[in-house]
Amino acid sequence: MNVTLRIVLRSLFGADLREHMRVIEPALEAIMISSSGFNSIAFFLRIPTPTRKLHFLAVQKLNDIVYGLIASGREKLKSAEAIAPNADGAKDLLTLLLTARDDEGNSMSDQQLRDEVITLLLAGHETTALNLSWTWYLLAQHPEVEQKLHAELDAVLGGRPPAVSDLPRLQYTDRVIRETLRLYPPAWRVFRRTEEPFQVGDYLLPAGSNIVLSQWVTQRDPRWFTQPERFNPDRWCEETAAKLPRFAYFPFGGGPRVCIGAGFAMMEATLLLAAIAQHYRIRLASHQRVEPLASITLRPKKGIRVTLEQRMRTPIASDRTSDAKA
Numbered sequence: 289m290n291v292t293l294r295i296v297l298r299s300l301f302g303a304d305l306r307e308h309m310r311v312i313e314p315a316l317e318a319i320m321i322s323s324s325g326f327n328s329i330a331f332f333l334r335i336p337t338p339t340r341k342l343h344f345l346a347v348q349k350l351n352d353i354v355y356g357l358i359a360s361g362r363e364k365l366k367s368a369e370a371i372a373p374n375a376d377g378a379k380d381l382l383t384l385l386l387t388a389r390d391d392e393g394n395s396m397s398d399q400q401l402r403d404e405v406i407t408l409l410l411a412g413h414e415t416t417a418l419n420l421s422w423t424w425y426l427l428a429q430h431p432e433v434e435q436k437l438h439a440e441l442d443a444v445l446g447g448r449p450p451a452v453s454d455l456p457r458l459q460y461t462d463r464v465i466r467e468t469l470r471l472y473p474p475a476w477r478v479f480r481r482t483e484e485p486f487q488v489g490d491y492l493l494p495a496g497s498n499i500v501l502s503q504w505v506t507q508r509d510p511r512w513f514t515q516p517e518r519f520n521p522d523r524w525c526e527e528t529a530a531k532l533p534r535f536a537y538f539p540f541g542g543g544p545r546v547c548i549g550a551g552f553a554m555m556e557a558t559l560l561l562a563a564i565a566q567h568y569r570i571r572l573a574s575h576q577r578v579e580p581l582a583s584i585t586l587r588p589k590k591g592i593r594v595t596l597e598q599r600m601r602t603p604i605a606s607d608r609t610s611d612a613k614a
């Protein structure tokens with residue numbers, strides 16, 4: 289969570305917000321707690337629990353930081369425009385939002401900017417962190433998959449840190465991430481309400497029906513996936529993947545409200561997995577039961593305790609040639 293939060297903060301604000309992390313991390317945790325299980329019911333019924341109090345305190349702390357960053361973003365923009373009015377340098381997301389105009393030429397208010405930023409912060413870090421946590425959990429139990437992953441990482445990276453330009457060649461790494469998103473989808477269901485009567489197969493849904501579409505259920509359905517409970521990244525080879533019906537797999541949702549960060553999340557998770565797995569094996573600590581908890585997101589109920597083992601890179605052909613030359 290710490291790594292993915294730092295990444296999303298940096299993409300949003302273009303700065304390393306290390307000093308704010310001490311406030312942001314516990315604040316987000318307090319909001320997650322107040323929005324899960326029984327706490328969420330008490331919250332919506334406005335029962336004055338300690339969790340509710342902590343929730344509003346956390347929102348206040350986040351607001352202070354975010355409004356502060358918006359103010360300094362506006363300042364920076366003003367001085368940058370004064371120095372170079374048409375400069376087109378690398379922009380963080382906040383700058384893009386600050387300069388965005390609607391069809392009538394209006395910019396966003398501080399409140400709108402704050403809402404966008406908080407949404408991206410919340411939606412953009414826990415999901416990716418969970419995907420990686422479940423990936424390590426599955427890899428630790430499937431040495432044959434782990435071995436194939438290591439072989440790819442050694443061949444493509446040869447020990448150097450992965451870069452975006454490596455992504456087209458990190459195909460198996462990408463499939464490992466995709467397969468984990470199938471078995472342990474961080475967003476395990478989405479909700480919709482019908483505005484007008486709607487026919488689905490044999491069922492006529494009246495207007496105002498609440499519908500739950502569950503990734504967890506659909507993505508483990510044997511009609512779409514052979515041996516659905518099996519962790520098998522190879523099922524994502526192009527030929528098999530192309531045969532899947534639309535929406536048999538929808539870890540990022542679909543339609544007009546599809547995840548806005550899907551591409552970002554896939555890039556981030558693939559690069560993080562590559563960066564860590566090329567140097568470490570992750571082993572599950574003994575005497576623990578890892579159970580999924582279906583809260584807003586699909587979390588490991590009591591976390592996943594692991595040990596890290598440094599790994600040696602498998603020598604590849606080019607290593608041997610350079611050794612011989614040396």
Ligand code: HEM
Binds near residue numbers: 544
């Ligand atoms: C593995 C990582 C992620 C998963 C599994 C995931 C999943 C989803 C899903 C299923 C939805 C649709 C919700 C619905 O239909 O009701 C969604 C929406 C959204 N996601 Fe993600 N997400 C991930 C990463 C991210 C990242 C990295 C960001 C931003 C940086 C992000 C930002 C958003 C936003 C803003 C929405 C709302 C879009 C809208 O309603 O128009 N997500 N995400």
